[in-house]
Amino acid sequence: MLALPLLVLAGISIIALKLYYDKRRTSCLPLPPGPPPLPIIGNLHQAPASYPWRVFQQWSKQFGPIFKLQFGSNTIIMLGNHQAAHDLLDKRSSIYSSRPRVVMAAECLGQGMLTLLMPYGPRWRAHQRLQMSCLNKRVSQTYCALQEMESNQLLYDMLSTNNFTDGFRRYAAGLVFALAYGKRLSSIDSEDLKELDEIVENTLTTLKAGEWIVDLIPALNHLPRWLAPWKRHADKLRNFESRVYLKNFGNAIASRSWNWSKRVQGLANGQMPTLELAYDVGIIYEVSTDTTTIALEVFVLAAVLHPHVVRKAQAELEQVVGPDRLPIFGDKDRLPYIHAIIQEVLRWRPVAAGGVPHAVTEDDEYMGYRIPKGATVIANHWAISHDDELFPNPEIFDPERWILNPDLPIAAFGHGRRTCFGQHIARNSMFIIIARFLWAFDITCAHEERGGTKFWLVPDPMDMTQGFNSKPMPFKAEFLARSPHREGIIRRDWDTAEKDISIILDDIEQDQASQMGKA
Numbered sequence: 001m002l003a004l005p006l007l008v009l010a011g012i013s014i015i016a017l018k019l020y021y022d023k024r025r026t027s028c029l030p031l032p033p034g035p036p037p038l039p040i041i042g043n044l045h046q047a048p049a050s051y052p053w054r055v056f057q058q059w060s061k062q063f064g065p066i067f068k069l070q071f072g073s074n075t076i077i078m079l080g081n082h083q084a085a086h087d088l089l090d091k092r093s094s095i096y097s098s099r100p101r102v103v104m105a106a107e108c109l110g111q112g113m114l115t116l117l118m119p120y121g122p123r124w125r126a127h128q129r130l131q132m133s134c135l136n137k138r139v140s141q142t143y144c145a146l147q148e149m150e151s152n153q154l155l156y157d158m159l160s161t162n163n164f165t166d167g168f169r170r171y172a173a174g175l176v177f178a179l180a181y182g183k184r185l186s187s188i189d190s191e192d193l194k195e196l197d198e199i200v201e202n203t204l205t206t207l208k209a210g211e212w213i214v215d216l217i218p219a220l221n222h223l224p225r226w227l228a229p230w231k232r233h234a235d236k237l238r239n240f241e242s243r244v245y246l247k248n249f250g251n252a253i254a255s256r257s258w259n260w261s262k263r264v265q266g267l268a269n270g271q272m273p274t275l276e277l278a279y280d281v282g283i284i285y286e287v288s289t290d291t292t293t294i295a296l297e298v299f300v301l302a303a304v305l306h307p308h309v310v311r312k313a314q315a316e317l318e319q320v321v322g323p324d325r326l327p328i329f330g331d332k333d334r335l336p337y338i339h340a341i342i343q344e345v346l347r348w349r350p351v352a353a354g355g356v357p358h359a360v361t362e363d364d365e366y367m368g369y370r371i372p373k374g375a376t377v378i379a380n381h382w383a384i385s386h387d388d389e390l391f392p393n394p395e396i397f398d399p400e401r402w403i404l405n406p407d408l409p410i411a412a413f414g415h416g417r418r419t420c421f422g423q424h425i426a427r428n429s430m431f432i433i434i435a436r437f438l439w440a441f442d443i444t445c446a447h448e449e450r451g452g453t454k455f456w457l458v459p460d461p462m463d464m465t466q467g468f469n470s471k472p473m474p475f476k477a478e479f480l481a482r483s484p485h486r487e488g489i490i491r492r493d494w495d496t497a498e499k500d501i502s503i504i505l506d507d508i509e510q511d512q513a514s515q516m517g518k519a
Contacts, residue, residue: 029365029368029369029370030368030369030370031068031075031369031370031372032063032064032066032067032068032077032367032369032371033063033064033067033068034059034063034067034068034069034070034078035059035063035069037069037070040072041072042069042070042071042072042074043069043070043071044071044072047071047209047210050466051464051466052354053353053354053355053380053381053382053383053470054382056078056080056354056380056382056383057080057380057382057383057386059078059080060078060080060081060380060383061080064080064367065079065080065081065083065084065367066078066079066080066084066366066367066369067080071216072216072217074100074376075372075374075375075376076375076376076377076378077360077371077375077376077377077378078378078380079355079377079378079379079380079384080380080383080384080387081383081384081387081389081390082384082387082390082409082411084366084367084379085379085384085411085415086409086415087366088364088366088371088377089358089377089379089415089416090415090416092364093415093416093417095360095361095362095364096358096359096360096361096377096416097120097358097416097417097418098119098120098121098358098359098360098361099116099117099118099119099120099357099358099359099418100357100358100359100376101218101359102117102207102215103212103214103215103218103221104206104207104211104212104214104215104230104234105117105203105206105207106118107221108206108214108221108230108231108234108235108238109202109203109206109234109237109238109241110238110279111238113275113276113279114203114279114283115127115128115131115279115280115283116283116286116287119359120359120361120417120418126272127276127280128421129267130264130267130268130272130277130280131264131280131283131284131421132421133263133264133267134179134260134263134264134284135284135421135422135424135425136424137424138515139512139515140424140425140428141424141428142508142511142512142515143175143179143425143428143508144329144428144432145504145507145508146175146178146179146504146505146508147175147329147425147428147429147432148328148329148432149497149498149499149504150171150174150175150178151171151429151432151433151436152326152490152493152494152497153170153171153174153186153494153497154167154168154170154171154433155326155436155437155440155490155493155494156490156491156494157170158437158440158441158479159481159487159490159491162446162476162477162478162479164296164297164300164477164479165293165297165474166188168292168293168296168297168433169188169193169289169293170185170186170187170188170193171292171429171433172288172289172290172292172293172296172429173185173193173196173285173289174186175425175429176284176285176288176289176425177192177193177196177285178259178501178504178505179259179260179505180248180252180259180260180261180281180282180284180285181248181249181251181252181255181259181260181261181281182251182252182255182256182257182258182259182261182262182501182502182505183251183252183255183501184499184501192248195244196244196282196285196286196289198240199240199241199244199245199282199286200286200289200290202237202240202241203286204467204468204469206234206237207468208467208468212230213230214228214230241282242275242278244282245275245278245279245281245282246274246275246278248261248278248281248282249261249274249277249278249281249282252281253265255502256502257501257502257505257506258505258506258508258509259505260281260284261277261278261281264277264280264281265277284421284422287420287422288422288425288426290469291351291352291420291422291426291469292426292429292430293471294351294469294470294471295345295346295351295426295430296429296430296433296434297471297472298345298348298349298351298471298472299341299345299430299433299434299437300443300477301349301459301461301472301475302341302344302345302348302397303438303443303477304443304444304445304458304459304475304477305397305458305459305461306397307444309341309397309399310438310442310443312337312399313337313338313341313438314438314439314482316335316336316337316338317335317338317435317438317439320334320335321435321439323483323485323486324485324489325489326436326439326440326489326490326493327432327435327436327439328432329428329431329432331435332431335435336403337399337403338431338434338435338438339402339431340399340400340401340402340403341399341434342427342430342431342434343399343402343408343410344397344398344399344401344402345430345434346410346412346413347385347391347408347410347411347412348385348397349464349470349472350381350382350385350411350412351412351469351470351471352381352412352414352468352469352470353381353382353464353470354378354380354381354382354468354470355378355379355380355381355382355411356378356379356414356418357376357377357378358376358377358378358379358415358416358418359374359375359376359377360372360373360374360375360377361373361374379411379414379415381411381412384409384411385410385411385412390408390409391408397461413426437479439482439486440481440482440486440487440490441479441480441481441482442479442480442482443477443478443479444477444478444480445457445458445459445476445477445478446475446476446477446478447478457475457476459472459473459475460473
């Protein structure tokens with residue numbers, strides 16, 4: 001009878017010894033190579049002021065696919081190719097899914113309610129389940145009718161303007177606001193849109209690297225408010241943010257139609273404070289609208305610089321769709337070149353070019369190097385997407401590479417358990433807008449007349465903004481309807497489109513109920 005307890009004890013002892021020696025062996029391994037640091041400040045003096053993702057790409061070529069930076073007391077592990085990112089952030093996601101501590105944005109402003117910055121754990125999983133209930137692949141397909149209607153307005157508006165940036169912003173904001181709160185944003189001048197834009201800008205400001213001393217010396221956050229001006233600033237921003245989120249959430253709950261606010265409230269079943277639910281819905285808006293707008297701007301940049309790509313896509317649309325109707329989601333599987341353009345847009349200029357920081361929660365080993373617990377681990381999206389071993393001539397916008405190999409990796413939506421939860425809606429938006437724009441318009445560089453001579457305003461494809469999200473610097477393009485017949489179809493379809501948001505959202509609710517019944 002004693003044999004079984006002895007065997008159990010022996011097994012536990014063997015496991016404990018293995019863990020002890022593995023930890024001891026790991027602690028003896030060297031950290032990854034990297035630029036030589038200085039005492040105390042580490043590599044802060046070498047931190048690139050502009051286009052850091054390009055500098056880090058060069059360092060990946062110099063030091064290898066995994067290298068180390070020391071920013072003060074913070075250890076940064078940079079991943080420079082797909083294999084390293086996949087091996088660590090995907091395959092070992094159980095220990096690579098947390099976030100590094102960001103005091104100003106996550107604690108002072110967000111008070112722990114920003115799911116994008118939450119540490120991995122039960123609280124994050126609870127909030128993520130609520131958000132994913134609105135954004136998973138299955139339910140995202142029920143939003144197609146709304147995306148078609150909003151894209152109808154976008155096409156109609158573009159008949160009388162070349163301001164594609166505002167058009168994309170209104171589309172992206174209108175789509176998410178309608179789903180989140182049951183109300184349409186039909187104009188770029190909407191007060192609701194201005195309030196939410198201010199919130200997005202405030203969050204990005206608090207995330208700016210090196211801007212806040214408390215992010216470099218977190219112990220300073222123990223100071224009282226009268227000695228901590230960053231706390232007083234964060235309080236002002238948070239009060240505004242909370243007021244807007246609670247107002248929109250309350251209006252959504254009181255509205256007649258189905259919306260995300262009602263969905264998360266029902267699923268939470270009184271187990272979560274209203275403010276946290278309001279933040280869950282508001283954060284979806286924050287992370288979705290700007291990124292979709294930027295990706296569509298990149299599409300226009302690619303279109304004006306590569307007219308042969310536009311012509312090839314239009315030939316495919318002519319064959320599959322024809323001249324007498326707009327593309328619809330039902331055409332998606334028969335438009336492989338449109339899909340290839342979407343993939344190449346996401347690769348060529350990834351929105352979060354520098355990647356999104358992860359934090360490792362246990363000591364780990366990779367390629368003979370030690371990755372210490374608590375280190376910040378970042379997959380450089382730019383380096384991964386411009387790896388010439390995976391993507392020959394990576395600086396060239398070439399959709400054909402996806403036709404030849406549809407299984408090439410995409411870094412744009414992140415890795416592992418922190419993969420972007422809005423990717424399915426984003427991909428659908430990119431499909432319906434890119435397909436319809438190419439069907440409807442010839443897209444060219446803008447031009448100026450000087451002394452009777454036409455000068456083309458060709459944008460610089462490498463001129464991008466800095467920050468957490470990177471987009472093309474402002475440039476102009478011209479959109480000309482491909483024929484009076486196609487312009488007439490655009491006007492007809494917008495005139496006859498169902499614009500009552502309550503009817504569209506109620507249809508979405510019925511579609512989702514039908515899905516649940518079939519499941």
